[in-house]
Amino acid sequence: MKGVTILGATGSIGINTLDVMSRYPGEYRIVALTANSEVERLYRQCQAFQPQYAVMANEIAAEQLAGRLRDDMPDVQVLSGVAGLEQVAALEQVDIVMAAIVGAAGLLPTLAAARSGKRILLANKEALVVAGHIFMEEVRGNGAELLPIDSEHNAIFQCMPAGFEDGLAEVGVQRIMLTSSGGPFLQVPAEEFPSITPDQACAHPNWAMGRKISVDSATMMNKGLEVIEACLLFSTTPDKVQVVIHPQSVIHSMVEYLDGSVLAQLGAPDMRIPIAHALAWPKRIESGAERLDLFEIARLDFEAPDLERFPCLAYAFEAASRDDTAAVIMNAANEEAVSAFLDNAILFPDIPRVIRRALDELSPRQAASIEEVLHDDQRAREHAREIIKGIKSDYCK
Numbered sequence: 001m002k003g004v005t006i007l008g009a010t011g012s013i014g015i016n017t018l019d020v021m022s023r024y025p026g027e028y029r030i031v032a033l034t035a036n037s038e039v040e041r042l043y044r045q046c047q048a049f050q051p052q053y054a055v056m057a058n059e060i061a062a063e064q065l066a067g068r069l070r071d072d073m074p075d076v077q078v079l080s081g082v083a084g085l086e087q088v089a090a091l092e093q094v095d096i097v098m099a100a101i102v103g104a105a106g107l108l109p110t111l112a113a114a115r116s117g118k119r120i121l122l123a124n125k126e127a128l129v130v131a132g133h134i135f136m137e138e139v140r141g142n143g144a145e146l147l148p149i150d151s152e153h154n155a156i157f158q159c160m161p162a163g164f165e166d167g168l169a170e171v172g173v174q175r176i177m178l179t180s181s182g183g184p185f186l187q188v189p190a191e192e193f194p195s196i197t198p199d200q201a202c203a204h205p206n207w208a209m210g211r212k213i214s215v216d217s218a219t220m221m222n223k224g225l226e227v228i229e230a231c232l233l234f235s236t237t238p239d240k241v242q243v244v245i246h247p248q249s250v251i252h253s254m255v256e257y258l259d260g261s262v263l264a265q266l267g268a269p270d271m272r273i274p275i276a277h278a279l280a281w282p283k284r285i286e287s288g289a290e291r292l293d294l295f296e297i298a299r300l301d302f303e304a305p306d307l308e309r310f311p312c313l314a315y316a317f318e319a320a321s322r323d324d325t326a327a328v329i330m331n332a333a334n335e336e337a338v339s340a341f342l343d344n345a346i347l348f349p350d351i352p353r354v355i356r357r358a359l360d361e362l363s364p365r366q367a368a369s370i371e372e373v374l375h376d377d378q379r380a381r382e383h384a385r386e387i388i389k390g391i392k393s394d395y396c397k
């Protein structure tokens with residue numbers, strides 16, 4: 001039996017992970033489930049999966065959960081805060097950690113999993129984008145295994161030859177083709193962007209996801225974060241990563257070889273496929289996803305991204321080509337801007353504006369430690385909040 005911790009159990013990825021795992025009760029045992037503040041949802045998951053530990057990042061929520069569990073599940077240990085998340089990511093009885101917290105908030109617990117040599121199923125792309133090479137060195141130095149959950153990176157991983165870790169050129173890989181649905185506004189002219197509402201931005205045409213990643217998909221920042229993620233996971237540079245708009249989301253990404261061959265991974269747009277792949281790798285298990293019906297799909301379309309309408313993608317390529325904390329600043333400004341947009345405080349086109357200003361007004365530096373990364377993340381968040389305050393007060397005039 002493999003012991004599993006799910007960081008971010010109450011989210012979209014967490015729920016899909018529990019769905020896949022519940023098909024194999026004899027193979028996987030839930031050791032710990034974590035959430036931020038959704039007490040009732042985590043309580044119900046504890047009833048269904050009987051973990052040893054339940055962690056709420058929010059202290060008040062942790063007290064409420066402990067109160068709910070006291071009578072009917074007194075054996076479940078309730079922990080709180082970042083320390084609690086780090087503890088359950090590093091427990092000896094845990095073999096696999098699903099990293100599915102949203103945003104840079106997932107960095108420290110995911111790092112704890114890397115430092116204790118776990119198999120990490122990485123959904124939380126922001127953690128990797130922010131910590132970059134420092135995170136990859138912790139993975140390598142501590143014998144951890146990093147398997148991508150993002151459907152694109154999981155597809156690339158499946159199309160890569162053995163030994164790709166030693167360098168893509170060594171194994172004859174020329175280029176990564178990262179597909180993107182283009183999001184809900186692929187056909188919408190820029191003049192209409194100011195009237196886009198949070199609910200419209202969260203209505204993704206192909207995938208059901210949490211609200212933050214849905215907005216990132218709508219601005220194409222999600223693809224930008226994925227470009228940086230691809231460079232780190234596959235030890236390559238942004239000039240070797242091509243973004244291809246593919247509205248049907250059937251091909252999840254491709255790898256081009258030196259001889260002109262292109263390998264692709266296809267499947268229904270269902271996150272249970274990459275989750276099942278990474279959970280059981282190198283074995284294959286049933287995921288519960290629908291089979292692909294190529295006759296029903298009938299055609300596949302491809303086009304180049306429009307960097308004028310979706311500048312976030314260009315900003316991410318810019319950050320990916322630097323080895324300083326530009327990606328930290330970009331990610332922090334994006335998280336703050338998306339949160340303000342979801343609160344109806346700023347408009348959709350303000351998201352790239354906040355990011356651009358943060359990148360121009362702050363000085364990125366070479367970060368030698370996680371502490372320096374976290375410092376720059378905090379500084380960028382404070383600066384982005386000031387920019388947002390200015391935009392809000394302009395709207396009030």
Ligand code: NDP
Nearest residue numbers: 008010011012013035036037038057102105123124209210
């Ligand atoms: P959700 O918003 O659905 O879930 C986020 C999870 O993180 C919840 O369990 C939430 O708890 C928890 N959480 C939020 N803030 C904190 C915090 N400060 N500290 C600790 N836990 C916190 O997100 P998704 O599942 O959609 O996405 C999770 C990650 O996976 C993201 O990085 C995303 O980019 C990535 N991803 C998601 C995909 C998808 O299909 N959804 C596809 C590919 C990647 P609570 O419920 O209590 O708020």
